[in-house]
Amino acid sequence: MDRKEITAWLRKELFPALKAEGFSQRDGLRLWRHHEDRVDICELRFLTADQAYFIGSTQESLSVDLGGFFRFLPRPPWLEIPEKAGLLRPKTYDAHVRGCLVKHLAQANGPDRSDVWHIGLVGDRSDAVLDDLRETCLADMPGWFDRLGDYEDLLDVLHHGEETEVRDGITSFGHFGAKGSxxxxxxxxxxxxxxxxxxxxxxxxxxxxxxxxxxxxxxxxxxxxxxxxx
Structure with a gap:
């Protein structure tokens, strides 16, 4: 499958399911869900040529980045967040807390990257890889974003957690700066x-x-x- 075919599959098989979960705004492979106090971000990314070469994968392979952007935090004057219909559309690198999904599928034929769904490798069926991506999104994303809404838990993580942590081997959670930063x-x-x-x-x-x-x-x-x- 090429990128065009994969994108068509995502539009048919994944994006409607995410829309049903509240991700009502989309631009390309980036989706947003809006709450009173934050914006949830889900961004699917194809590997760049350099990334694919470096890890030994393909440019058709995908990762899924997640982010939480808190509305009640101040923004420096240089940070401009796009809007549409009055709703903020931050990118994952603008998010205050970021993470990524980890696939359930074992891909023995590909490089050891649990955060990349390798597509187009010899011996792997692309449809099975994409099915796992869809099931992982629907199974694991809700819990990741639920943690953003549990401010007591988040405050505990900020006090005691490392910059990036993996809980239960499901998702990475963090990228909010080192302790004391x-x-x-x-x-x-x-x-x-x-x-x-x-x-x-x-x-x-x-x-x-x-x-x-x-x-x-x-x-x-x-x-x-x-x-x-x-």
């Missing part, structure tokens, strides 16, 4: 504020202000920490 501190501050954990939020805001210095978010951070109840 500005990105992680900012997340802790605003999620703690969202939960009404004023003392924790204030401590994180103070660290974030120190880390930001005279950066573009300095005024916003000072305003937001002063808005916390005493």
């Amino acid at each position: 500005p990105a992680r501190t900012l997340l802790i501050a605003y999620i703690a504020r969202h939960l009404g954990k004023t003392h924790l939020a204030r401590e994180a805001f103070e660290r974030a202000i120190e880390q930001e210095g005279d950066g573009p978010l300095a005024v916003t951070l000072r305003t937001d920490v002063n808005s916390l109840s005493k």
Whole structure:
């Protein structure tokens, strides 16, 4: 199967199922689901020529990236998020928390990359690979995004977790910055504020202000920490 045929298969077999799960906006291989407090992002990507060569796969092979973009976090002035019909359309690299799906299918003929569905390898049936991609999306994506909505769990991960973790061998979850990094501190501050954990939020805001210095978010951070109840 070539990319055109694979894309046609996705439009017929996967995208309607994701739309039924709330991913009502789509642009190419990128889909969005909107909540009051965040935007869920699902992005399917074909390997580039360089990626395919480097790992020994094909340009028809796919990965599935996931992201959560929180509306209640401030955006630096240089970050422009596209909109359509008044709804934000961030890319996965704009997301505050990112991850990827891990396939269920064992592909003994391909390179050892659990996050890539190898398509077009000798001895593998493309339809079976795509079926596994679809089933993995429908089985594992809901739990990944549910974690984004569990702010107590997310706050615990931000305090104690590594930058990227895999739970139960299903998905990677993280890419929110190393412990103590500005990105992680900012997340802790605003999620703690969202939960009404004023003392924790204030401590994180103070660290974030120190880390930001005279950066573009300095005024916003000072305003937001002063808005916390005493």
